[in-house]
Amino acid sequence: xxxxxxxxxxxxxxxxxxxxISNPRIxxxxxxxxxxxxxxxxxxxxxxxxxxxxxxxxxDSILLDQRGPWKxxxxxxxxxxxxxxxxxxxxxxxSEDE
Numbered sequence: 001x002x003x004x005x006x007x008x009x010x011x012x013x014x015x016x017x018x019x020x021i022s023n024p025r026i027x028x029x030x031x032x033x034x035x036x037x038x039x040x041x042x043x044x045x046x047x048x049x050x051x052x053x054x055x056x057x058x059x060d061s062i063l064l065d066q067r068g069p070w071k072x073x074x075x076x077x078x079x080x081x082x083x084x085x086x087x088x089x090x091x092x093x094x095s096e097d098e
Contacts, residue, residue: 004091004094007065009057009064012055012056014054015072018050019051023078023079028040032071041055068092069090
C-alpha cells in the first residue's frame with residue numbers, strides 16, 4: 001500500500017459495512033482527524049451484496065489537512081430505519097517530506 005499525504009486529492013476511500021446494502025437512505029464514510037474533529041462524507045455503494053462503499057476526493061477537497069493517525073468507518077441508514085456501522089480503519093496521513 002502506498003502512503004497517503006496531507007492535501008492529497010487523487011484518492012478513493014473504500015470501506016466495507018459487512019452487510020448487504022439494499023434500499024439505503026443514508027450512505028456515509030465517517031472520520032476522525034488527528035485533532036479529534038469528527039465529520040462525514042457522502043458515499044456511493046459499490047457492491048450491494050458485500051456492502052462496499054466509497055468516496056472519491058476531488059481536486060477541490062480540503063479533507064486531508066492534518067498529518068497523523070486518522071480513523072474511518074462506514075455508516076448506513078436503511079429505508080426502514082435500521083443502521084449499520086462498519087469496523088473502524090486506522091490510516092496514517094503523512095507530510096510530503098516523509
